[in-house]
Amino acid sequence: MINFNKISSFIVASVVTVGVTAAHAQTAAPENPAMQIYREVPKKINDLVHTKLDVRFDYKKRYMYGKEWVTLKPHFYPTDSLRLDAKGMNLKTIAVVKNGKNIPLKFTYQDSSSVAIQLDKVYHNNESYTIYIDYTAKPNELKSHGSAAITDDKGLYFINPDGTEKDKPTQIWTQGETESSSAWFPTIDKPSQKTTEEISMTVPSKYVTLSNGRLASQKTNADGTRTDTWKQELPHSPYLFMMAVGDFKIYKDKWRNKEVSYYLEPKYAPYAKEIFGFTPEVIEFYSKTLGVDYPWYKYSQIVVRDYVSGAMENTSATLHGEYVQATPRELIDAYYNNGRSTIVHELFHQWFGDYVTAESWSNLTVNESFANFSETIWAEHKYGKDAGDDHNYGDMQSYLRSPGANTKNLVRFNYADKEEVFDVVTYQKGGRILNMLRNYLGDAAFYKGLNIYLKTNAFKNGEAQQLRLAFEEASGLDLNWYFNQWYYGAGHPxxxxxxxxxxxxxxxxxxxxxxxxxxxxxxxxxxxxxxxGTKTRHKVWMNSKTDSLTFKLSAKPDLVNVDADKILLVKKNDKKTLDEYVFQYFNAPQYLDRFEAIDAAADKQTEKGAQKVLIAALKDKYYGLRIKAIKALNMTNDDVRNAAQPVLAYLAQTDDNTLVRAAAITTLGKLKAQGNMNLFKQALNSQSYAVQAAALTAINLLDPAQALQVGKGLEKDNAGVLTTALINVYAGSGTSAQWPFVFQHFHDASVQSKFNNLQKFAEMTGRVDKPAYTQQGIAEIKDLAIKYKSYGVDKPAIKFLTDIKAQRVQLKDDASAKAADEAIQLITDAK
Structure with a gap:
């Protein structure tokens, strides 16, 4: 699972923008009694063996009619009872299957969440039994208990089932993690359970289906439906079950002799290879690196609408949110973003999470920390070590910047809600910890340890202690100190x-x-x-809070580079001199060596050494550091500007990375030098949206009227940052002629894009000359604020609406001023 809910990042930015105090955020929360509860691994009384489902869908009612045959056996002790998780269902029949006949059983349905079943006899662990259940799942009638990681937990989703939403396909899909599969079929909904699976889906014949495992059969029915039967013949946990139904186009690829397929909306089907085509290469890399070949029958990836998180690693059938769909033009600027790191993250889960599954949510680290770790090793393999180090460092910074993260253990046996463990500690900190351990053990021992862990626990469950034992077996080293410190303790140095x-x-x-x-x-x-002129490496340990290292040398060193591999998870205050950082940039090999030197130089741009670093970094071998150097330049300093300007002009026209070209154009644009206008106009011919956006913004700084004309020509094909640039230009100097474009793109944008563009949208709403347009904008801001009030969007929205009201009063537009007042009141009253 990966989460791309970035609402909170917008709120932080908005609070800064509109001047709302955030002091209340510093108030300590009261002690939550639920945090004192020890979250034990669920007891195993019965074990799932096989789950067979026959389902059909009622699109009008948003119901699923299901028949289930679930085979179980006692785990160890004899038992005459069974408890299954079953959320919000109508349970019509529960029976035990004997000689082909269904013998009804007594059951008690408790709180519409679990069913207690009295079996027909006492069963022992050397015998299995099959329970038949006839039921109706009603996911839309469930009360949702979503979280920051997974915004909804009703398990089964009907998307535009009546076909009434314009430009939105009709789809059905499921989301099982953490324990929501039991909202669409009764089961023991715990990660410690493993079961084989068979699902028959009866759907309108115009639709395609996807589930775990292989498509075993398809049967055309007389009523215009078709029944597809999927079989997953290797055991996996219930939260990894999945179904998807809809109008998808399937692109079939392969890895070795296994099917690899991509399910996309017809609009994006022509770009399937560009979006997902590197998947077989990643499967090969992971298989060789781990010494365990991809274990499942096939690997499919499907993109759905309105997904409640980022992506989900359902066994052999990963489900992605629509953000991974992109045109070739959009992918020009993607590099390792736009879902590509997510694609490799979910794929690594097929080993860490699906093949071996966390025994409990407390040990989620053995799923998610590894998937996060995989993003770094793929970047390193595919794009070079600098790219891997960049990704790994970014993860560490995400953890270090997250309030309260330093108080949480990686393995957590106490939490108020299981969803809480899906956080920067489990993901970003956990991934960094694994990269540290790889550095400490060396690649050979580290990957041998992973191989032992996977093979020892194949198709079963694992936890951090089993991981430790595997690494110890591989390396011959005691690692209790490491796991006690990083897995069972909190914080960082x-x-x-x-x-x-x-x-x-x-x-x-x-x-x-x-x-x-x-x-x-x-x-x-x-x-x-x-x-x-030489480099000498020393391997040292810091074992106490205060320590010192002494080195006898023939002369004062040019540089002493502590943590030379730049791998520690640490918040660091390194008191090097500028001269030492200058030497570090030109002589030390790591991405972070150069990164740190650029940071140091950025603060001292009046000094020649700092200027030397920054100008050299404009041509750094890694594009991310070229961008960092460009953004760091103080172009008000004559020496810096005179040295940098010709290099920036060169980069803006020739760099092989479009994001570098865009950054160079942006910095040149801020100079407002008329002599650069031709360069900006030439950049408009680029296929890169990022380059075009930077060029349009630069032209707007020089000549807003010309930017409006240029913008008109870019409206036909725009996306992402170019759309944002157009909105910014139009918001600043556009008229009612540009409003329909701004409004429509804002209305159709993703939630995150709306947040990013809200201030500019509000500015144009207040300024546009047609009252009807202003009232359109007010309604849009109001709806957004009410929908996301729980995230704090109401505060900046009210501030923007207050400003809009003041503008409309000045324009003597009483109707719009009144509409702004009413919107503010509705937002305030909303719950």
């Missing part, structure tokens, strides 16, 4: 590093100080010393 050279004794001393509260972290690290 806050490390101060300072240096002292004693010329009399020719001694370099490095002072290390951990300043975090709580535990002391044991930190193995590499220290590289550059002196006399």
């Amino acid at each position: 806050i490390l101060d590093i300072s240096y002292k050279w004693d010329n009399a004794t020719k001694t370099e001393t490095v002072y290390l100080q951990q300043n975090q509260d709580g535990q002391t972290f044991k930190l193995p690290m590499a220290v590289d010393i550059y002196a006399g």
